Amino acid sequence: ETGVTQTPRHLVMGMTNKKSLKCEQHLGHNAMYWYKQSAKKPLELMFVYNFKEQTENNSVPSRFSPECPNSSHLFLHLHTLQPEDSALYLCASSQETGYYGYTFGSGTRLTVV
Amino acid sequence: DAKTTQPPSMDCAEGRAANLPCNHSTISGNEYVYWYRQIHSQGPQYIIHGLKNNETNEMASLIITEDRKSSTLILPHATLRDTAVYYCIVLAENSGGSNYKLTFGKGTLLTVNP
Secondary structure (H helix, E strand, C coil): CCCEEEECCEEEECCCCEEEEEEEECCCCCEEEEEEECCCCCCEEEEEEECCEEEEECCCCCCEEEEEEECCEEEEEEECCCHHHCEEEEEEEECCCCCCCCEECCCEEEEEC | CCCCECCCEEEEECCCCEEEEEECCCCCCCEEEEEEEECCCCCCEEEEEECCCCEECCCCEEEECCCCCEEEEEECCCCHHHCEEEEEEEEECCCCHHHHCCCCCCCEEEEEEC
């Protein structure tokens, strides 16, 4: 366990389904991140939150909707996904003020059928 | 635009030292060199970071050249469990704005062979 917990570990969903990914950390970090890693590609930063406020959206399609109710929890709501959205989705957290090291969760392996 | 250059792959014999190079010729004075690794299908794991002095921790050593244009991550006694993709990243601390984002390249796939 890294201190960042992601659930579920694996998810299979149809293109018309609505599902949510959950990330939780109790490291006292104030910044949280969603990354996407498609097969044989580098990690792509999707969203950044600082103190519950979204500070970055890297041109992510609206079928991905993040939510950060507090500094310890981060969600990624999914709806009307495409098969090409199948990937490993990783959550990370860090201290807000500058960089003190990112801690990553183990990820959710998403398959869209 | 890539700020670091790493070989796509390397091999190492189990028990031997693994030396992973990274070029960062455009590094700025306030940018640190960070190393992460990602074991297959897991989240990346922080290894070590440094500014200009060599650093060592329980996982690895980081050697940064005097001109800071390149560095080497050293795993002193590689094991099979060290097989992973290793990422070299340059990042400024306490700079706020966009610089705090951890941006990953393709890294080096290190394969430790028995």
